[in-house]
Amino acid sequence: MTVDIEDLLGKARLGEADPASKVALARLISLVERGGEPARAVGRLAYPLSGSAYTIGVTGAPGAGKSTLNDTLITQARRDGSVAVLAIDPTSPFTGGAILGDRLRMNEHYQDSGVYIRSMATRGHLGGLAFAVPETVRLLDAAGFSTVVIETVGVGQVEVEVAGAADTTVVVVNPGWGDAVQANKAGLMEIADVFAVNKADRPGAREAVRDLEGMLDLAAGGGWRPPVVTTVASTGEGVAELYSAISKHRSHLVDSGELDTRRSHRIAEELSRVLRRRLEEWVGSRWSDPEVEQVRKRCERREIDLYSAADQIVRQVLGAAIGD
Ligand SMILES: Nc1nc2c(ncn2[C@@H]2O[C@H](COP(=O)(O)OP(=O)(O)O)[C@@H](O)[C@H]2O)c(=O)[nH]1
Ligand SMILES: [Mg+2]
Structure with a gap:
């Protein structure tokens, strides 16, 4: 099932001119509520x-x-x-x-x-x-x-x-x-x-x-x-x-001028939240990757401490692959 989000947003933006705009809006909000990739696409x-x-x-x-x-x-x-x-x-x-x-x-x-x-x-x-x-x-x-x-x-x-x-x-x-x-x-x-x-x-x-x-x-x-x-x-x-x-x-x-300051702060905070969430998801999805597992195993065997292991994962694995 594919939803044309762009089309829905276009309809939602018709506003008072078109009573059907509320239906499109309601569908978009439901997508946001459910989260995941469709919610990000709306965003x-x-x-x-x-x-x-x-x-x-x-x-x-x-x-x-x-x-x-x-x-x-x-x-x-x-x-x-x-x-x-x-x-x-x-x-x-x-x-x-x-x-x-x-x-x-x-x-x-x-x-x-x-x-x-x-x-x-x-x-x-x-x-x-x-x-x-x-x-x-x-x-x-x-x-x-x-x-x-x-x-x-x-x-x-x-x-x-x-x-x-x-x-x-x-x-x-x-x-x-x-x-x-x-x-x-x-x-x-x-x-x-x-x-x-x-x-x-x-x-x-x-x-x-x-x-x-x-x-x-x-x-x-x-x-x-x-x-x-x-x-x-x-x-x-x-x-x-x-x-x-x-x-x-x-x-x-x-x-x-406080309105602009407040709004800037809010966006910065939200960006930080989105970024942290993205990183968390990334860690979750790559936890079983061979490179990550290798570091994990070394850490479990106490060959490398927790902090160095985390640093290594960030540098070698995350640093190279976060873009995808
Ligand atoms: N006596 C009185 N009752 C009120 C007033 N405002 C709201 N209520 C009643 O308080 C109850 C809760 O109101 P509601 O708006 O649902 O509260 P909410 O949970 O804060 O959204 C309802 O029964 C309202 O009718 C008020 O100014 N005076
Ligand atoms: Mg209420």
Whole structure:
């Protein structure tokens, strides 16, 4: 079975002009999710076409209201162009209760050809998530979406990393003693550019804001101080303010030149990850080659130590053959 990836990407890039573009996009994302050579082929083609989308990470504890918030955030971001949402949330994907509770708006987005919503299963993905998410985000970027929102649960190193790799990262917390402290522990304070205290219709919102501001006072250096916005995602209250805080952060990044720096760092990090993965695969596939085995055997017989053996493999074998 051969899939014409170039053809699919061409269709996906038709965007709002062609409703079938979403079908092509969905197929490409499935290829990326499955990994391997087809995923790399998608990545090769999408890369030069990417670089114009603005990415927003939305993270926080399960049930914090991220999906509900994103539903309204879409409407806000829609004024600045087309919007794609990638929900990586095993506990409550975008198709969960939040959306079903508001069928009307969901329908509104569903019929809007400028909005694309996709949830990505994390189960069985393990290390693949760190590869599949940025690759999918680039694909959505290449497909022409102006804004790409990435929703992840703020637990687990990879999820936090993925959300933190966006241009603007929104950390969602809820009222209640300790939530801000938990966010701190999970490493969310460092990645936050904007805080949303969601479920502000519940008691303790003011205290949560105060806790966060207190922590920000302690952390305060120069530069950008993350604003704290209160929201009630279920009614949409405060979401316009949240989007305006995101837009302000974006302007700050652009004006200070930090956007380019951040993006360069991100690409360098990803290149390093891709390279390490490539080397790992290479080692795996060549482990039984006669030259490698020879060094291995010598090492097992203690004729050569581990470090010299590794150096020798790198120099003689890897050095000569990594290109193929
Ligand atoms: N009272 C209240 N409930 C909310 C609010 N935002 C979301 N919820 C509810 O919280 C639950 C979890 O929301 P969801 O968006 O799925 O959370 P996620 O796991 O962070 O994506 C749902 O039942 C929402 O209806 C809010 O501002 N106030
Ligand atoms: Mg969710």
